[in-house]
Amino acid sequence: MSLSQLKQRTGAFRFYLFILLAMLGSGYIGFSLSKSVMDWQTDKVGQLSQSSQNLRLENNRLTEELNRVEVALEVEKLASQKANDETRKLWQQIRELKTQVAFYQKVMAPELTAQGFVIEAFHVNPAASENFYRFELVLTQQDKIKNMITGNIDIKLQGSRNGKPAKLDLEKLLSEQEPTKLVFGFKYFQVLEGQFRLPADFIPEKVDVSADIYQFKRKKGELSRSFNWQLQQDLPESFEGE
Numbered sequence: 001m002s003l004s005q006l007k008q009r010t011g012a013f014r015f016y017l018f019i020l021l022a023m024l025g026s027g028y029i030g031f032s033l034s035k036s037v038m039d040w041q042t043d044k045v046g047q048l049s050q051s052s053q054n055l056r057l058e059n060n061r062l063t064e065e066l067n068r069v070e071v072a073l074e075v076e077k078l079a080s081q082k083a084n085d086e087t088r089k090l091w092q093q094i095r096e097l098k099t100q101v102a103f104y105q106k107v108m109a110p111e112l113t114a115q116g117f118v119i120e121a122f123h124v125n126p127a128a129s130e131n132f133y134r135f136e137l138v139l140t141q142q143d144k145i146k147n148m149i150t151g152n153i154d155i156k157l158q159g160s161r162n163g164k165p166a167k168l169d170l171e172k173l174l175s176e177q178e179p180t181k182l183v184f185g186f187k188y189f190q191v192l193e194g195q196f197r198l199p200a201d202f203i204p205e206k207v208d209v210s211a212d213i214y215q216f217k218r219k220k221g222e223l224s225r226s227f228n229w230q231l232q233q234d235l236p237e238s239f240e241g242e
Contacts, residue, residue, distance in 0.1 A: 116142040117149060117213050119225040120189075124207075125232050131200055132175070137192040137209065139184055146187045149220065151213045153182035153192060159204040159229070166202060173197055184211075204229040 120138040127134050141149060155170035171182060173196040184190050198204065207227040213220045 116146075117211065117221070117223055118142055119209050119211060119223060122207055122209060122227045123232050124229070127195055129197075132195060132197050134195050135170075135193065137182075138189065139186065139192070139211075140189040141187065147215055148185065148187050149213055149215045150185040151183070151211050153184060154210040155182065156208040156210075157198075157202075157204050157229070158206040158208060159202055161199070161202045168199075168202060170196055 118140045120140045121136075122138075123136040125134050126132070135155075137153065137155070157168045157170055157173075159166055159168075171180065174180070175195045175197065178194045178196070182192060182194075184192060205228070207229055208224065209227070210222070210224045212222055
């Protein structure tokens with residue numbers, strides 16, 4: 001049925017009244033729908049705002065926690081650095097005291113020297129290959145008038161092997177490229193160096209160094225000194241002898 005037919009059957013007044021009511025109904029429905037959508041959007045915005053606020057609060061909490069952790073780490077770092085500085089100072093004092101003790105030992109204990117000849121120090125470091133080590137033996141002469149002295153060195157390694165005491169001759173442990181004999185000849189000082197290999201089942205404990213000293217082809221004396229076995233990398237300084 002067309003609008004003109006509906007108008008003729010219901011009359012003009014009723015027709016326009018129907019149209020008006022239809023428009024009011026449509027407007028009410030549209031308004032209700034718009035209000036529902038606006039209410040939903042308002043709720044959604046509120047939820048998002050609350051979520052954003054919660055995220056900001058959580059971010060602030062995590063930032064404060066991070067700051068506390070960073071401060072704690074910095075304090076620990078400073079404490080560790082201070083402890084390392086104190087340790088270095090203590091080792092420096094120990095080195096100085098050991099140097100003084102060694103000096104007075106040489107003055108007061110003539111058995112540590114033989115006619116001015118001194119077995120000064122024995123250093124040992126691990127080499128690149130497993131069970132291989134490098135050694136340095138420092139020899140000096142303290143006589144005011146220094147003449148050429150020569151001699152032989154014998155080095156024995158004391159320790160344990162398979163749970164039993166054992167002693168090894170260092171010369172027999174030297175690498176193939178090293179000299180077969182440990183000899184010296186100098187006026188002021190000399191450092192004997194070499195590389196040797198320890199048996200895997202040998203645990204070193206001490207190093208015994210003996211020297212036969214000659215001058216002008218005559219034997220001038222003998223001297224022995226013992227050192228505790230200690231790898232140089234384990235201490236801030238090389239180990240001292242006894």
